[in-house]
Amino acid sequence: MADIDNPLLKALPPETDYLSYLTILEYNLTLEQLPTLHRILQDTTLTANIGWDLVHLLLPLLPASQQCLHDVAHLGNPREVVLKATELLEGLGGEEEADDQEETEDIEEAGELKGPGASANEAHEDRAEDGKNVASDVTTSGASSQPPSRAVQFIALLDMLSILHPRIKTKHPSRFLTTSLQAVLPAYSQVAKSTEATEAVLGFIKALSGTKRPKLPPRKSSAMIPMQATPLSAPDPEGQDEPLGVDEEGLQSRLLQSFLSYVAEAYMNSTALDEDVPGLAWSSRYQEKLHPEKIIPQRRTYGSLFAEEEHLHERDTITGHILSLARDLKLGAEELLSTITKADELDLEEEQELPSSASDVPLSKTGSIYILATMAASSTLFNAPSSLPSVSLVPDFAGILASSLGDSATGSTGAESEPLIDAVLFLGFLIINTQSMIPANGDTDHVFNNVLQRLSLLSANMPSPVLRYHAHLLTSTILHLNPSENSRLAFIKDTLEHCPFENLKASAIGWLKDEILAAEKAEQSQKAPGADDSIFATSATLTTVAPFIFPNPDNLMESQSMTDSYATFQAHRPFYLAVLNLLYLLLSSATLPSRLQMAEIAKESELPRFLDSLLQASKRFQSxxxxxxxEYGDEQGRNEGILGMELIEMTVEQAQHALSRVGMMDLEA
Incomplete structure (x- = not known):
């Protein structure tokens, strides 16, 4: 198109007024016109007057319009363009449902086109391939083959903000910054899975904080085009040569600290549970480092997964950048810990009055946990210099649990995101590894028990088997660290008596077994003269818990149908097996039956009837x-059901013979 016939050039002010020219641009702006518009926008006066209203026209033309957006950011009125970019970001942050529905429809349509045998994965691959061809399509046609993704639009707007905010010269620049950050955060939460979007956010923070670290390494992306040399920015036409307001620098720094904590939360929560790798798998990697002897031969370790798998290694890289920014912003471990454990404050994502001082700006509790865990991981897993404060199990870790996990009521703990639970468990392991004993203090018993309750419920409710095991291991370790034997026994009894989860009651049997065996080992070693016997080495322990570990299951076969009775029996089976294994272990010992006075306990408790009822029930169900x-769905299910009942039957008979050998049970009777 010859320049003389180009409507964008013919209508240039003063030929038309600015409002009319914007209308002409709206109807005539195409991909082919973008180079012409770039030349036009070099007119600083024109761009200062119309730049703010071009952003929404240029955004759908990305990535080809990137250069024009930069022109607007460098030469437009920074105050007006910031407000426009913020408005568009708010729109990106509120489109989740529509985008999800649109993506689902696209996938279904792609599947229909490929035929009934096409999979969702194939449809996703088609969309990815289409994305790769966007850059070539937009240069050869009048319209893009598909609109730019939300992530591409988000990155472009964020890039503009990083140029615009330093240009604003005002006494209170934090007011513009606050508004922008409140718009960026919800929009970022929608695209946090995109590595490019996360790198853009971290680069944005770095640019506004004035840090001099090298830029993040570039990534190949078909969604962006090479940029020309950075142009000089025009001065703020409304700027005033006046000093910053009181505490303005501190307020801006605090805003960036807060924003980083919320970015850390959004990013970590976006890391999918990939092949049972929760978040950064800090708990698993830490256990591998502490106990290499427990690593299963020929099985890939979590450490090797993060070293060899690019998408997992990328998580380490990004959290490393987050940690670097936290240090640049002087966000220390003490402040993070204080934020986590203190009462809730206002949420940055909620609409509220603009803060007037740094103390008005909160950090994200969840984001603070992530950053604190990253600090800990950098020193323990990667041998970086440690900057962690001294953290205690009580009250510090108790406060972390209270802030991160649901209420200790049975229905909520365990519903949190896997990356968060992994980070919390990792901090717990780190604390107990450096704190071998908990000071005895009656005033903290209820706090200590609350820690155990939350962790034990987590071990019962957590869907991920890896995290469930770590929660169980941490619970067991912390329980055994309590110097008060009475407190340990009371917690075990309380779990056996009141817990509704059979797998957790089975864990309590395991705790009891460990305590009894540890006490037996101590008794056999050289004991200090006059030292009292451990409560777990006396009959008091089994006497206390006998009503709860040797119940009478006669009612299983009395008032329920066979199907209901079997379902109830199956639900209790992990607990029954744990009790039978404990009983057989104790009876097989040369000293424990007499030391624990098991003959008296057998007479006074329901132990014989418990064993007989289990035996009869298992035979009845097997038959x-x-x-x-x-009814079972298939032959394999039937065989597994029969084998399960045979296992109960065999274990009961072993326990009965062991009782008979020590004279506690008459098998003939």
Whole structure:
């Protein structure tokens, strides 16, 4: 198109007024016109007057319009353009449902086009391939083959903000910054899975904080085009040569600290549970470092996964950048810990009055946990210099648990994101590894028990088997660290008596077994003269818990149908097996039956009837399964059901014979 016939050039002010020219631009702006618009925007006066209203026109033309957006950011009125970019970011932050529905429809449509055998993965691959061809399509046609993704728009707007904010010259620049950050955060939460978007956010923070670190390494992306040399920015036409307001520098620094903590939260929560790798898998990697002897041969370790798998190694890289920015912003471990453990404050994401001082700006509790865990991981897993404060199990870790996990009520703990639970468990392991004993203090018993309750419920409710195991291991370790034997026994009894989860009650049997064996080992070693016997080496322990570990299960077969009775029995099976294994272990010892006075306990408790009832119930269920009274989906299910009942039967008979050998049970009777 010849310049003389180009409507963008013919209508240039003063030929038309600015408002009319914007209308002409709206109807005539195409991809082919972008080079012309770039030349036009070099007119500083023109761009200062119309730049703010071009942003929404240029955004759909990305990535080809990137250069024009930079022109607007460098030469437009920074106050007006900041407000426009913020408005568009707010729109990006509120489109989740529509975008999700649109993506689902696109995937279904792609599947229909490929035929009934096409998979969702193939449709995703088609969309990814289409994305790779956007850059070539937009240069050869009048319209893009598909609109730019939300992540591409987000990165472009963020790039503009990093140019615009330093240009604003005002007494209170924090007011513009606050508004922008409140718009950026919800928009970023929608694209946090995009590595490019995360790198853009971290680069944005670095640019506004004035740090001199090298830029993040560039990534290949078809969504962006090479940029020309950075142009000089025009001065703020409304700027005034006046000093910053009181505490303005401190307020801006605090705003960036807060923003970084919320970015850390959004990024970490976006890391998917990939092949049972929760977040950064800090707990698993720390255990591998502490106990290399427990690593299963020929099995890939979590350390090797993060070293060899690019998408996992990328997580380490990004959290490393977050940690570097936290240090540049002077966000220390003491402040992070204080934020986590103190009462809730205002949320940066909620609409509120603009802060007037740094103390008005809160950090994200969850983001603070992530950054604190990253600091800990950098020193323990990567041998970086440690900057962690001395953190205690009580009250510090108790405060971390209270802030991160749901209420200790059974229905909420364990519903949190896997990366958060992994970070919390990692901090717990780190604390107990450096704190071998907990000071005895009656005033903190309730706090200590609350820690155990939360962790034990987590071990029962957590869907991830890896995190469930770590929660169980941490619970067991912390329980055994309590110097008060009475407190340990009370917690075990309380779990056996009141816990509704059979797998957790089975864990309590394991705790009891460990305590009894540890006490037996101590008794056999050289004991100080006059030292009292451990409560776990006396009959008091089994006497206390006998009503809860040797219940009478007669009612299983009395008032319920066979199907309901079997379902109830199966639900209790982990607990029954744990009790039977404990009983057999104790009876097989040369000293424990007499030391624990198990003969007296057998007479006074329901132990004989408990064993007999279990035996009869397992035989009855086994017969019902064989006779097809209990329905199973297939032959394999039937066989597994029969084997499960045979295991109960065999274990009960072993326990009965052990009781008979020590004279506690008459098998003939």
């Amino acid at each position: 019902s399964i064989s006779d097809n009274e209990l």
